[in-house]
Amino acid sequence: MSSFEVLMKRCWFVLLLAGSAFAVPSRSPSPSNLIANIPGRTTVSLNGAWRAIVDPFENGKNGFFRDAKPNDKRDLVEYSFDASPVLNVPGDWNTQRADLMFYEGPVWYRREFEFHKRPGTRMFVYFGAANYRASVYLNGEKLGDHEGGFTAFNFEVTSQLHDSSNVLVVEVNNVRRTDGVPGMKFDWWNYGGITRDVTLVEVPATFIQDYWVQLEKGSTHQIAGWVRFNGPVSHHEVTIQIPEASVEYKTLPDENGYAKFTFDASAIACGKKPASQCSAPLKLWSPESPKLYRVVISGEGDSVSDEIGFRTIEVHGAKILLNGKPIFLRGISMHEEAPFREGRAFSAEDAQTLLGWVKELGCNFVRFAHYPHNENEVRLADRMGLLVWSEIPVYWDIDWTNPATLENAESQLRDMIARDHNRAAVILWSVANETPVKPERLVFLKQLVQEARELDSTRLITSALNHVDETAPDVRAIADPLGDVLDVVGLNEYLGWYWGRPEDAERLQWKMSGEKPLIVSEFGGGAIFGRHGAADERWTEEYQESLFEHQLAMVERMPNLAGVSPWVLMDFRSPLRMLPGVQDYHNRKGVISNRGQKKLAFYTLQKFYAKQAKENH
Ligand code: GCU
Numbered sequence: 001m002s003s004f005e006v007l008m009k010r011c012w013f014v015l016l017l018a019g020s021a022f023a024v025p026s027r028s029p030s031p032s033n034l035i036a037n038i039p040g041r042t043t044v045s046l047n048g049a050w051r052a053i054v055d056p057f058e059n060g061k062n063g064f065f066r067d068a069k070p071n072d073k074r075d076l077v078e079y080s081f082d083a084s085p086v087l088n089v090p091g092d093w094n095t096q097r098a099d100l101m102f103y104e105g106p107v108w109y110r111r112e113f114e115f116h117k118r119p120g121t122r123m124f125v126y127f128g129a130a131n132y133r134a135s136v137y138l139n140g141e142k143l144g145d146h147e148g149g150f151t152a153f154n155f156e157v158t159s160q161l162h163d164s165s166n167v168l169v170v171e172v173n174n175v176r177r178t179d180g181v182p183g184m185k186f187d188w189w190n191y192g193g194i195t196r197d198v199t200l201v202e203v204p205a206t207f208i209q210d211y212w213v214q215l216e217k218g219s220t221h222q223i224a225g226w227v228r229f230n231g232p233v234s235h236h237e238v239t240i241q242i243p244e245a246s247v248e249y250k251t252l253p254d255e256n257g258y259a260k261f262t263f264d265a266s267a268i269a270c271g272k273k274p275a276s277q278c279s280a281p282l283k284l285w286s287p288e289s290p291k292l293y294r295v296v297i298s299g300e301g302d303s304v305s306d307e308i309g310f311r312t313i314e315v316h317g318a319k320i321l322l323n324g325k326p327i328f329l330r331g332i333s334m335h336e337e338a339p340f341r342e343g344r345a346f347s348a349e350d351a352q353t354l355l356g357w358v359k360e361l362g363c364n365f366v367r368f369a370h371y372p373h374n375e376n377e378v379r380l381a382d383r384m385g386l387l388v389w390s391e392i393p394v395y396w397d398i399d400w401t402n403p404a405t406l407e408n409a410e411s412q413l414r415d416m417i418a419r420d421h422n423r424a425a426v427i428l429w430s431v432a433n434e435t436p437v438k439p440e441r442l443v444f445l446k447q448l449v450q451e452a453r454e455l456d457s458t459r460l461i462t463s464a465l466n467h468v469d470e471t472a473p474d475v476r477a478i479a480d481p482l483g484d485v486l487d488v489v490g491l492n493e494y495l496g497w498y499w500g501r502p503e504d505a506e507r508l509q510w511k512m513s514g515e516k517p518l519i520v521s522e523f524g525g526g527a528i529f530g531r532h533g534a535a536d537e538r539w540t541e542e543y544q545e546s547l548f549e550h551q552l553a554m555v556e557r558m559p560n561l562a563g564v565s566p567w568v569l570m571d572f573r574s575p576l577r578m579l580p581g582v583q584d585y586h587n588r589k590g591v592i593s594n595r596g597q598k599k600l601a602f603y604t605l606q607k608f609y610a611k612q613a614k615e616n617h
Helices: 003-018 265-270 348-360 375-384 403-420 439-455 481-485 502-506 541-555 600-616
Strands: 042-045 048-054 086-089 106-114 121-127 133-138 141-147 153-156 165-173 198-204 207-215 222-230 238-242 247-251 258-264 293-299 302-308 313-316 319-322 365-368 387-391 426-433 460-465 468-472 475-478 488-492 509-512 518-522 561-564
Touching: 086 106, 121 133, 133 153, 141 153, 207 293, 207 302, 222 238, 222 293, 238 258, 247 258, 247 265, 258 265, 302 375, 313 460, 319 561, 348 375, 365 375, 375 387, 375 403, 403 426, 403 439, 426 439, 426 488, 439 460, 439 481, 460 481, 460 518, 502 541, 541 561, 541 600
Parallel strands: 365 387, 387 426, 426 460, 460 488, 475 509, 488 518, 518 561
Antiparallel strands: 042 198, 048 086, 048 106, 106 165, 121 153, 121 198, 133 141, 133 165, 207 222, 222 258, 238 247, 238 293, 293 302, 313 319, 468 475
């Protein structure tokens, strides 16, 4: 985005804040520059052991990117990647080295690799994520910067790449920032590092940058979408094929290399056969049958194939409809924390373990809190039949009036949607979690909601709210103005833990204005696995079990209830939880311990979902 555009946007944002009485004027979000579907491309992994220099005073800014070496014994070079220890990529540095567990600051990574570019191809380097800010250099040349610890980014390296040995240097800095997203305080460990895969991606001179192939809103056979090329286009045909459903559709890109389309898959699949002899070509994706189709998109000399499910998701009054039928979301919230070893989860195995537990609970829904989780988890949810709530880390209080903070949140939103917009599993985009009710926050979040709708009109927009009014002794009203612009309202309430007693749930009544679906996106309480005692003794499994029993009975009486995702699947590391012998820097609200041990509440929830599944079948 040019500095002029940045300037225009900032003036626009300041104007907006000044005149917040006015509606949010529309301005189309610029597309993400992310390359879609890296698993479906020709790639070379750069994962492995990278040399790393821990640089608390950011002294390396002067030149570490050059990876200099003394030419001779008189030369003074006061750093050496060759002599520095390694850190594994992907992986956070905190759980790899005890001396870095609490480290917040810059670390310089270096990866040397041999590469021989094939003629007529272009090369990109793709990062799944790096927390929090990354500056990337190849062979001493700056490629660019990225801010945001949980979204992917890529740079073209066609001209910087040497046809032999190459040196990739990345400065990663996880220092928290007052203008950051998230801000200075959050209830998860600030794991730093290159936390997801690093990949070299080879594409043709003109290639398919991104595409969208989904069912049109409210239709079970009309497919709508687009294909966006990067590079000169020669207006050759673009083909979208779904071989298993006998669907093939051709169209042409416009002068900007953009091909928009909509077509009736039934009509195409049926061809000349009378409709009576034709069954619906597409089996709809659902948790019970998570059908994925191989979809091949080709044009301009490039071809990409992907596994895509087709389903519709919409709200109807207080109901969420999947494929036109009301669905109750039996969920759990989870962090992207690795089971057993702790640290940031990233691998397919981590995803299998975590989502395996989610399935074992009897869930058809999972809330990925509070930031976009890795692609392994999202694609596994697609295959397993788990509906997904995906969120950007606009968490608690941030710098609402700072245009740079809005831009940052918008780019994280854009990149979250860009990476996962073809995943049938993802049904909810959440723009924030537990944010304070104040005018500047409302303006900020309304802008994000508007942008999310423009980027994706097929999914539901939500946020986890926690502002409730005590309208009478045993009555709580969900009263947050942000709720008015959401499709689905998420509510975090900690009755029985941060306020009241678990048994108070028996009397409490909830009120909600407006006819919208409600998801109780968080409730919960802490327990130490293996600590047993009376149900009113904090930190025992019995206390957590009793809290879950009371909560689940209460939520069933709540208005507009369409789903629930208790806090939280597994105990996770947090810098806010310091009670010795109990928390030891862990949030203990998991129904499973960080060693994979199931607490009593796990079975309480499992039983509740078994009953729910039977009733809603
Ligand atoms: C909040 C928040 C979570 C946090 C949880 C807790 O509601 O959304 O991130 O961990 O409560 O206090 O345990």
